[in-house]
Amino acid sequence: MTAIHHNTPDLFALSDIHGPVLRPDDEGYADEVTGFNLAARHTPDVVVGATGTDDVVAAMRWAAATGTPVTVQATGHGANFPVDNGLLISTARMTDVRIDPAEGTATVAAGAKWRQVLDAAAPHGCAALTGTSTDIGVIGYTLGGGLPCLGRTYGYAADRVRSFQVVTPDGILRETDASHEPDLFWALRGGKGNVGVVTSVTFELLPLTRLVGGGIYCAGEDAEPLLRAWADWTPTVPAQMCTAFSLLRLPPLPTIPEPLRGRFWSRVAVAWTGDPDEGERLLAPLREAAPVVFDTVTEMDYTDVDQIYTEPENPLPARESCALLRELTPDAVSAFLAQAGPAAPAEYPLLLVGLRHMGGQLSRPAAVEDAICARDANYLLETVGVLAVAEAAALIETATATLHAAMAPYGTGRTMVNIHGRPGDERDRARAWTPEVYARLRRTKATYDPANLLRHGHTVTPVAAA
Template structure:
């Protein structure tokens, strides 16, 4: 096979094989716990490069994986062709139509910057450094979501290279089954080279975060469970148990200690937001309270996700309520009385528009749940058994069937299929077998083994 790889695809971007200078940098993932080991990596510069690389892999009988920023790299790509899309980062905004178009390697920060001068915002996620395409194809649960729904609900058009190497433009009127499946089924049907989606009016928001001492975790989660259930859908929130390192990039009061972080994004009048926040402010004394009126360009202030690459193992489950029993189990497994290598345990409030069907149906799973409970552990090989056991204990609560692709971590095909009810699962598999009968796209979060 190595000999066959000497016949490289006719692409404008670079092609590396193991041992080449530049190979390691090209396959590097933001989640450094995932080390890709492809037979070759193609640095695509255009949709034509992607199509040529897929056709080349087809002549060699090799599977194909794709990576943009590497935030969603939960399983290593081994033995096939890896296509990287970071060089395809074009973004455009039509402020009249309130529509944006992002190429395969674009990050949310680019869309936010292009939309902000027009008082518009995308349905981006907790970090603006994440890639637009992978996040959206997995559903997309962001801080505007309770008001506007999943990011995938607002996709108008997708440009995608399928397993036969064809570049297709799909929407509600063109190859509707594929358009349905790719919005929620993530990378199982091809490589999306560009995506077109709606923007919403959101020049600013009332929000940010409140940090509390970890010793108050039980009280804060108890108050949060009752408070969040009564919120209007203009307010999106989450609460996280954080174990941040004793490191210079962490604010001194939060270093090396368990803290509880309330995250808030409210699309309404600040005085109404202040009134809504009162029960949480009264729940416990705060260490830091940086809630303010902010431009949407400052949306990262809500979650304050890390920006440096890190090793992680992650998984989530869906809940229909935060019962006292659920809160008690979470605190017992991740609260102040335990020492675990799990930097974050988050409860993210869903409900609202997340429960409503979109104007054009899609394959987003988990619709109808009220919360997602999500844990991120340190992805160090020597800690894997301890981390996995800790995450299992944290997630051992009363759950509802199904799951969200972007919160499924490195689950295998059986668990990934379980994200959907039977009818949607059957439809996804029909589309998969129609467009990818030999399972060329089987890395990442695969529907099929």
Template sequence: MTSTHHPHPTPDLFALSDVKGPVLRPGDDGYADEVTGFNLSALHTPDVVIGATGADDIVAAMRWATATSTPVAVQATGHGANFPITHGLLITTTRMTDVQIDPATRTATAAAGAKWRHVVDAAAPHGLAPLTGTSTDAGVVGYTLGGGLPVLGRTYGYAADLVHSFQVVTPDGALREVNRSTEPELFWALRGGKGNVGIVTQLTFDLLPLARILGGGIYCPGEHTEPLLRAWADWTRTVPNEMCSAFSLLRLPPIPQIPEPLRGGFWARVAIAWTGDTAEGERLLAPIRETAPVAVDMVEEMDHAAVDRIYMEPQDPLPARESCALLRDLTPDAIRTFLDQVGPDNPDCPLLLVEIRHMGGALSDPPTVEDAICARDAEYFLETVAVLAAPPAAEAVEQATTALQTAMAPYGTGRTMVNIHGTPGDEADRARAWTPEVYAHLQQAKSTYDPDNLLRYGHAVTPA
């Protein structure tokens, strides 16, 4: 079925007549809005997009895809949309935002399209909190499938560590209830293996009895980067697991969305989240505050519901280029290499954010139930984010990103985290998110549940 209006050949859509949500093709009203996610660098052009309203719609869509051998992708918020989806079927879950809180068991059940903000707001009246990442605008499911690196990770571990069960549609069209007992292989693959074995329609996970935290950022002028970074690296070797922190370099554009006096400046920041006694947290933080002149100090006791104030991530969609690497340690040589690449002597560095997160603590603990997360041996996590503009600027971003990652490779574990890996390359590049043993295990799981590789978009594993 082709026309100038619908340029890609698509099998008959009559089998999708039972879908309650919209079924759209290129050129249809609402198509562009339906396929657009938070990361505008990946412009999706699927042959068909289905706006799922519930698990039944996802089952119908998957059965149609299997019957027609149509590749499938899924999108909730599009924060991780680093890979453009061309042709095939895109299932969007933005209409599926239901969150149920059980205060007695301290658990939450979140539907496929729920954001962390939905969970935070539902849990807060009960004095409970989920393990969110640096932005509560991100989707619960995609974040958790990649393991989920929380703001409070050193204290409580990975978000995937708290999952009790999933409801998932596998490529055979079956709706499965998955936990450690009923479907142990699926339960393993869904915690850290991303969306390689099915489409999650909901998940249930533990909440934490956590109403208040000490958190925020300490901003120093960028020319003080070196002493602040060296002091922070030494400090991270002494702090308890209740202290979660990151060192960031921020080259902020002069745009109204960024508050004064940070707007348009180059800043070195230490962001912290502390779950212990507030006075003790302030005492621990004193050496950082004394290391360099502090221009802005946003650290304060806050409701956990205000967790977005710690990292102050962008709230509006933008075209972004991400990358990451897991580091074994921050040696003096590693710090010098880092500064040579992105420090104050590089005024034309095009990277908006370069961040080193302190790992260890509960993030290094072995999981209670085996999973596919392969970051437990890292002491630090290196991340870059840049905004992609016109081609010359995009080329500069790519060069700077590659140069930093190449220079820091000798200090790394050789692996990435799947959620922040960036645009997935060839199979060898995608495999860097896991150890060779875990990658081989994921390939076997893929062969079992998705032998035709219908779920081939994004950070996909190839069947064994």
């Protein structure tokens, strides 16, 4: 193999890896580095397509010996930050899923998606705490805490983790749980990819096969009565009711199904785990708030959970952001609608502007302490913009910043790391945690990654304890 440009160290040291080891000029490189979010175009000096734990260990030992920065990617849904140097480890080939029905657990390899977990667990009468799409990778989602579709009912996905297998930047494979290297275990549940490359996770499953889910869709012009009804209604519902209000401005693309395509919608997405008849009674005030154009809320198998939020199925270039809110007062609703509601310009650049109801089990402390810092929020503001044209980035950033400024008086000042969006400077990245948790995360990183090899994406800088 010839030498790598950009002064990358000789790759002969990676010859023991079973998967492909590719540089920018090699065939297959572009496919290997491209993730779901096309907004981040990765150009690392070398990419390793890991086929198993041994490949990750070898890659990390090489990185440690050469001082090469490391990035990890499974599906690339969270690829908000382009990588332009160093080593990228792709775990997409590591898709093993093992269900233990007796223990009620799943052990999942680094590149597996939630769809694979649901399909493996369903024959055993079990489900997992997936997010709004089952196409997302299990590991990255869980490392960021994991905000489930049923979060109010069951808490964060990270709350149910039993153990991790992780390769730390010194190239050592470690097993960690609440009793073994507890600081490492703490940081891996909500601290994102700051302390190591996870090769597998074991977590508890739910004895759940059915739920009531779907969406109540009204015209976007009816957003105000629907949102005000939802804001008044959410504090009254039990924890089994998980909902989100969204404004959807959908382009006329053939990949978007009819009748959603090319229209402006206000929607309440619903996931309810209680008695179906009780759920229908609870939803009545929302259905009466504004004319319903169509209603997809129905009893379904849990494996059909993607029908609730109808996330995009194909890769696209997107920018996302979020902010945690303490309250949703009438003034907060007015501020939200003034920025993103029906009176916004016709060319408003945000595809989705949403408010997720938090609280319930999401507000309760974890049985084992973790790094999640969203338990004091009652709502989550989230936005998505698609970079359809060259000018879109600036328009999306302006609209997002203006909306966040308007909602700041009602916020906690923090974000969730998985939906934070493109990380900025250190002060911006720190908003995903409280000052105390951020300081502890930096100290833990100094223990496991003192050279800051894991420095791309939403990472923190290591600092030794005083």
